[in-house]
Amino acid sequence: MVFENFAAAQGYLLWGTFLLALVLGVVANKTNFCTMGAVSDWVNMGDTGRMRAWLLAIAVALLGVTVLEAMHLADPDHAFPPYRMSQLIWAENLLGGLLFGIGMTLGSGCGNKTLIRIGGGNLKSVMVFLIIGGIAYYMVNPIRGDQTLMSLLFIDWIRPLAINLSGPQDLGSFIAGPEAAGTARLVIGLLLALLVLGIVFKSADFRRGFDNILGGLVVGLTVVGAWYITSNLMLSYESEFEGEMVVSTREFVDPTSTTGWATIADMGMADEAPVLEGWDASRPNVASQSPQSFTFINPMGQSLGYAGGGFERSELNFGVMAVLGVILGSFLWAILSKGFRIEWFSSGRDFANHLVGGILMGFGGVLAMGCTIGQAVTGVSSLAIGSFITFFAIVLGSALTMKIQYYRMVYEEASFPAALVSSLVDLHLLPKGLRKLEAV
16 A cells, blocks of 8 residues: 555554554453453463453464465564564563563553553553553653663663574574575464464363454454554655655664654665665655554553643554554443443552552563563564563463462461462472462
8 A cells, every 4th residue: 555645644554553443442341351361260260261362362363464474465574663673682571571460460451451441431540551651651762861761770781681693583583594484484373373273262161252252353353454554554755745755664763763654854864765675676665664563551651652742643653543542442332331430449459559560561561562462462473482472471470470469368477488489389380399388
């Protein structure tokens, strides 16, 4: 899809994103799709229905992106954020995922669920949103001078732990090498998606659960839809654009920037524009939007930046429209189903849990470069190794937090270390002989 001017291209991007997010919000509210709830049901009750719905979303997204990439209709190689970058930031994926998993448990839901709850009238989630958004914004934007929270608190000690690979970090490139990566991605993506689908639908109870199937299917399809729109949105720069020309940010703009577009003037590269890597060589005067799909932590920061900047239309981007769409979609379903309810904190402890949860999700989501949707669904659909690490870490952090909370509730005098060790034993991460508390 080639547009002759920036306004038309940006309008298509924004409205396409908004409509997909609107559908996501409606269906996630209607089906109670919740990744934190999925972990909770599994850990506390042995119910895998919502966990299978989450896995279904992952399988659908993976299958869709694998097929689209093979048809050259999706381009995860140049994604925003750069899931497949050659630097494997495993420590950031792991620590960020753990923090996010703990945070979403204390905050009653992940980033997407926070938006769903806001649409349903939950004022507690408004506070969580503001905390996540504020932290996410200053993790990637200067808080003083040119220093961000990321550079002040994390970069110096955690980035040196990263592993520099010889090529992209997706499983296809990692296993088969750059030359055979395309074929390997197709084979691995299809096999992995089919394997997950087999696990998901093995359960007869799940096969009878319409809402879980609908929720997983729609979440996965909306992720695929966003990949498609952003991978095929191109702009001809032959016509003037206020004296400047618009180009892709794929290789030349910090992936933490708040927009997928940049101007040649911004980058000082007007003479080099026709030969930018990643352009269609047959149409050198066409630039493209950085491919991306749904994620919700950094976009919360973008949304606060948009509001703080006076709601300038020029500041609207994929992330802001995704946030607005999900909230409105959830609100519409809440009204139609008569489920809209104003909720507030039940106690000081409830307030403290949501406060800490929001803080941990803000730091963890940006550190891990995504959330339960942004990494576990969107990132995994690109086969990025870091996304798998983040997915595992989020589930571990959430499950461990739930186990510890339960032990502390049952054994009121139990110490935190005793509850922690017993929880790790329950999760089969420590030998049974180390158990400190009787299993509950």
